[in-house]
Amino acid sequence: MRRWILSATLLVGLCAAASAQQVEVEEFTLDNGMTFLLVPRQDQPNIIAAGWLAKVGSVDERPGITGLAHFFEHMMFKGTTTIGTRDAEADKRFTQRQQEVHEQLMALQHGVQFERWKRGEIDDPWNPRNDTPEMAKLRAELKSLMDEHGAEIVTNEFDRVYTTMGASGMNAFTSYDLTFYFINVPSNRFELWAWMESDRLYDSVFREFYTERDVVHEERRLRVEATPTGRLDEQFDAMFWVSSPYKWPVIGWPSDITSYTREQAEEFYATYYVPNNLVGVVVGDFEPSEVREQITRYFSRLKPGPTPPPVVTSEMPSLAEKRMYGECDCQPQIRIRYHAVPFMHADSYPLSVMSEILNGRTGRLYRAMVEGDEVASSASAGVDARKYAGAFEFRAETKGDATPQDIEKVWARVLAELQENPVTDRELQKVKNQIAADSYRRLQSNFFLLVQLGYFEGLGSWEELNEGPRRLQEVTAEDIQRVANTYFDRSNRSVAVYTRREGTTIDPMLAAIPAEMRPMVQQQLAQIAAVNDPAALREGLNRMRSMPASQLPPEYAPVMEYIAKKIEERIAELEDAE
Amino acid sequence: MRRNHACLTIIAAAALAFANAGAHAGNLPERPENIEFRPLDFQPPNAADHRHETRSGVPVYLAPSREFPLVQINFSFRGGAYLEPADKAGLASMTGAMIRRGGTVSVSADELDERFDFLAANVSTGSGDVMSSASLNTLTWNLDESLELFIDMLRRPGFEQEKVRIYRNESIERMRQRNDNPGPILGREWSGLVNGWDHYSSRVPTRNSLESITTDDMRAFHAKVFQPGNLIITVTGDFEVDDMLARIEHALEGWAHGERMPEPPAPTATLTPGVYHVEMDIPQGSVAIGMRGVDRDHPDYFPLLVMNDILGGGGFTSRITNRVRSDEGLAYGAGSSMSMPAYFPGVFRAGFQSKNSTVALAIKIVKEEIEKIRNQPVTEEERTTSINSFIETFPRSFESRQGVVSIFASDEWTGRDPDYWQTYRENIRAVTVEDIQRVAREHLRPEEMAILVVGKWEEIAPGDHTGRASMQDFFAGQRNRIPLRDPLTMQPIAE
Structure with a gap:
């Protein structure tokens, strides 16, 4: 114990120094309004991580075009009038023709096909097997136009140019609030990045529009529909947010993914992909004056546009607790989510520190519910601070026979403790020590630094990278107690409880029984379930047990054992109820 | 504390005092290939x-x-x-x-x-x-x-x-x-x-x-x-x-040295070719197609690296990704890998996830691509793209110090030739179009491959509405059913 106190004193003194870690960023803006953040570093030689972000995400969408920001991110890799085609003129003609056919198809889809569906004549209006003859014809025509067009397209030339010249790790992501495109290039080839990125911002061509939406459907299946909790999580989000556009998933609703038109995509591009809504970020081994000159040379050709509209719909204050109960092929679990504050809000810092006091193997959640009451196999808390609003979420999975409701009771206790008493000095200092150390750790990789700068800038300001650790160090025990008493009312929360879908865990005892005997076993079980008198069951059990084993064929042994177990369970159940 | 880090900053930014005001585009190169780059001199660490x-x-x-x-x-x-x-x-x-x-x-x-x-x-x-x-x-x-x-x-x-x-x-x-x-x-x-x-x-x-x-x-x-x-x-x-x-x-100090552990044993099983299936009620099937490969010391190591890169390892510049994803929109992720581990022969494996009804079509395309790379030489452009990518991204392996020392530690454990990194780029550069076809023919043998599918068979088997492929197209429609295993005992669950 003595040594703890000693090192505590040492660390208190040092953390002030530690929190002084600053990233020096050279920031400048072109005449067209595009801003750039440069961080030259020599410690990792030969490589530059570069990217740019568009301040647009799913929050900027509306019903009908949900997922368009993400779909758009996919379209940005399809090339330009220079990259990706053998014949830019033919390209235009094909694109135009495909658009016409798609519009006709969608008119039928949302017209006659929806009518048939609404009347119950077909089960799924989107399944091509249910197409009307006219739709099938248009679908076939679209497919053959796409195939013909394919011959003119240089597939993935955008990737090929970069790859041939040694770039790697090219990708992009879309979130609720921003879209970020990034890559690593050898340090002698920064100009390649400037060429390629300014070219696709200057004149992107949205070719392969209709194939790519199928790719996005597959991405949706992969990330959402074929995962244990994906579809329920989406419903939970849609329940949690009442009016905010954070309601819908970044990837979009499937009906919208199928329906976007090129016109909508072009309008979206013209609105949000103007240089005054974009920020470039460059981190790595480069000479700032050279990079700056090339940026100016290439990106100045982009024409500025009107400032994109802000999101005006705010989240309505939560007036009542909302709960959902879902079943899935998943570990039983609970999520409790509270409306909290947006990015860089003064209270986001105490809320973050509070979540760290809860997390980790020496945190309060692990101590209280993974150990302690042993109701959870894992438990964590986190702050989700977005551009326009935020949330605080607690989540945990069950252990053994415990239920999500058991976990909820312990959470209530842990929360009450935070509300009633300030956290201890030692806990607070421990978390601050970790924040200080992590403020160095997170700057080590060029690429990770790039992503953080872009992400923070997209949500509000890159300066959070330097500001955040400082403000976290200033959080006091009183601050934490105050926020614990501000955001955690029942009426301010939504709760999701998932339990395992019946029949998906197979009782190993049942598995040992040959398949042909199972119907008989099922029948027996149904009869047992119908008996409400424990004495009658006990009698039956005794009768079974008194049968000499030699009278039974050997394959019946597991059956008898299984039925006996089920009878015992039923007896216990009835006696518990009394 | 041995040193004071209070004034540590990650750069000494010599920020440019003046903006490059109005310096305008002038003539930009018409295509990226026209840009002239200064050479990058990189030697791998020793x-x-x-x-x-x-x-x-x-x-x-x-x-x-x-x-x-x-x-x-x-x-x-x-x-x-x-x-x-x-x-x-x-x-x-x-x-x-x-x-x-x-x-x-x-x-x-x-x-x-x-x-x-x-x-x-x-x-x-x-x-x-x-x-x-x-x-x-x-x-x-x-x-x-x-x-x-x-x-x-x-x-x-x-x-x-x-x-x-x-x-x-x-x-x-x-x-x-x-x-x-x-x-x-x-x-x-x-x-x-x-x-x-x-x-x-x-x-x-x-x-x-x-x-x-x-x-x-x-x-x-x-x-x-x-x-x-x-x-x-x-x-x-x-x-x-x-x-x-x-x-x-x-x-x-004082920590006794014990014996060095032996190398891990090689697998002895032989893969039986065929279609294997595990039933799962999900909208999207997951698929693996492949066979036993070779180990790291095989003389075809470098040609195999390049061949797999062109076939399915190189992401958007590889054939499987281009066809399954970009041309047909059948998958979000599709590609192949060729593991060539240190101790025993690895595995060639192609795979993807696709909605149940197009699983068969995507398998058919992957198989076509395997046949194609066996039967026809790759284009010189494909070879160049792949080789350049290996050579130009080579410095990235040594980007962080942590990466450098962990490579060396791993090399020492596995007894890698100390010249490996020094000669890596030459060896890659030496791979020819003929080598690529030869190693494809030798090491990708479709008749010896297994296809494993996890998904909903009732929707997978018939294929999609266009009738371009069904599961009947592979191994004469024969399917080996693998039962799901009980998660706690790993015993097959009878259905």
């Missing part, structure tokens, strides 16, 4: 420049850097799941985890966790299939205390009973989730098919095997594997070389 040895002969690779006040120390030991008795599956991973979680002989588990957390030290230990490791990441000014605790934990782990019980229960809860996602089912069954269920790489812990593991089993495994006769150390970050070597000497 292992010998980083290698040291303790007095007792433990190899130590050091790569200091003063950029951040952090020190990262990794201990890597040979040995993992392949050393477990067959009925104690999970012994390696449990021992690996419990070294960190079970305290030391003199410090309780709770106190150890508390002290590491208060020091803001990230400490982890673990045992995988082949290697075991322990790592410490600490602030420079906490190095003394962190390292002392770390070594105490590593040399004298406590394996506290209560923590073992908690860990075992957590593991059993994770086990229950084994059938919830298609990915783990596909991985598990694929390994069973290709490597055989008797090979360590396919062995899976069960509830029984975990419950049979005693503290004595863990102590014995720890004593055998986690010892300096079986160790390579790497250190990166903020330190002086001599000082760090002295610390390591001190840390290892």
Whole structure:
């Protein structure tokens, strides 16, 4: 114990120094309004991580075009009038023709096909097997136009140019609030990045529009529909947010993914992909004056546009607790989510520190519910601070026979403790020590630094990278107690409880029984379930047990054992109820 | 504290005082190929420049850097799941985890966790299939205390009973989730098919095997594997070389050297070609197609790297991705890999996830691409793209100091030719279009491949509405049904 106190004193003194870690960023803006953040570093030689972000995400969408920001991110890799085609003129003609056919198809889809569906004549209006003859014809025509067009397209030339010249790790992501495109290039080839990125911002061509939406459907299946909790999580989000556009998933609703038109995509591009809504970020081994000159040379050709509209719909204050109960092929679990504050809000810092006091193997959640009451196999808390609003979420999975409701009771206790008493000095200092150390750790990789700068800038300001650790160090025990008493009312929360879908865990005892005997076993079980008198069951059990084993064929042994177990369970159940 | 880092900044930004006002485009090159780049002179680092040895002969690779006040120390030991008795599956991973979680002989588990957390030290230990490791990441000014605790934990782990019980229960809860996602089912069954269920790489812990593991089993495994006769150390970050070597000497003092662990055994199973299927009620099928490959020392190593890159390893510049994803929109992820490990022949594996109705069509396309790369030479453009990519991205492997020393440690463990990195680019450059076709013909033999599908058969079997492919097209429509396994016993579940 003595040594703890000693090192505590040492660390208190040092953390002030530690929190002084600053990233020096050279920031400048072109005449067209595009801003750039440069961080030259020599410690990792030969490589530059570069990217740019568009301040647009799913929050900027509306019903009908949900997922368009993400779909758009996919379209940005399809090339330009220079990259990706053998014949830019033919390209235009094909694109135009495909658009016409798609519009006709969608008119039928949302017209006659929806009518048939609404009347119950077909089960799924989107399944091509249910197409009307006219739709099938248009679908076939679209497919053959796409195939013909394919011959003119240089597939993935955008990737090929970069790859041939040694770039790697090219990708992009879309979130609720921003879209970020990034890559690593050898340090002698920064100009390649400037060429390629300014070219696709200057004149992107949205070719392969209709194939790519199928790719996005597959991405949706992969990330959402074929995962244990994906579809329920989406419903939970849609329940949690009442009016905010954070309601819908970044990837979009499937009906919208199928329906976007090129016109909508072009309008979206013209609105949000103007240089005054974009920020470039460059981190790595480069000479700032050279990079700056090339940026100016290439990106100045982009024409500025009107400032994109802000999101005006705010989240309505939560007036009542909302709960959902879902079943899935998943570990039983609970999520409790509270409306909290947006990015860089003064209270986001105490809320973050509070979540760290809860997390980790020496945190309060692990101590209280993974150990302690042993109701959870894992438990964590986190702050989700977005551009326009935020949330605080607690989540945990069950252990053994415990239920999500058991976990909820312990959470209530842990929360009450935070509300009633300030956290201890030692806990607070421990978390601050970790924040200080992590403020160095997170700057080590060029690429990770790039992503953080872009992400923070997209949500509000890159300066959070330097500001955040400082403000976290200033959080006091009183601050934490105050926020614990501000955001955690029942009426301010939504709760999701998932339990395992019946029949998906197979009782190993049942598995040992040959398949042909199972119907008989099922029948027996149904009869047992119908008996409400424990004495009658006990009698039956005794009768079974008194049968000499030699009278039974050997394959019946597991059956008898299984039925006996089920009878015992039923007896216990009835006696518990009394 | 040995140095003050208060004024450490990650750059000394000589910000340009004047803006490049209005400097306008002028003529931009018409295509990116027209840009002239200055050459980049890169020579890979030499292992010998980083290698040291303790007095007792433990190899130590050091790569200091003063950029951040952090020190990262990794201990890597040979040995993992392949050393477990067959009925104690999970012994390696449990021992690996419990070294960190079970305290030391003199410090309780709770106190150890508390002290590491208060020091803001990230400490982890673990045992995988082949290697075991322990790592410490600490602030420079906490190095003394962190390292002392770390070594105490590593040399004298406590394996506290209560923590073992908690860990075992957590593991059993994770086990229950084994059938919830298609990915783990596909991985598990694929390994069973290709490597055989008797090979360590396919062995899976069960509830029984975990419950049979005693503290004595863990102590014995720890004593055998986690010892300096079986160790390579790497250190990166903020330190002086001599000082760090002295610390390591001190840390290892009096720690007896045991035997070096043997190499892991090769699988003996033979893959039976055919279509295999595990039923799962999901909208999207997951697929693996492949066969046994070769090991790292095979003379076709470099041509195989390039061939697979063109076929399906190179992402958006590879054929499988281009056709399955970009042309047809059948998958989000589609590609292939050619593992060529150090100890025994690896596996060629192509795969994707596609909605149930287009699983057959995507399999057909993958098979067409395998045939095509066997039967026709790749284009010179494809070869150039692939080769340039290998050569130009080569420096990235050595981007971080941590990357450099871990490459060298791994090379020493596996006995890689010391010239490998120095001659890597020449060897890649020498691969010809003819080599690529030859190795494709030799190593991709479609009649010897298995196809494993996890998904909803009723929707997968008939194929999609266009009638371009169905599961009848492969192995005469014969399907080998693999039952789902009970997550806790791994016994097949009869249906």
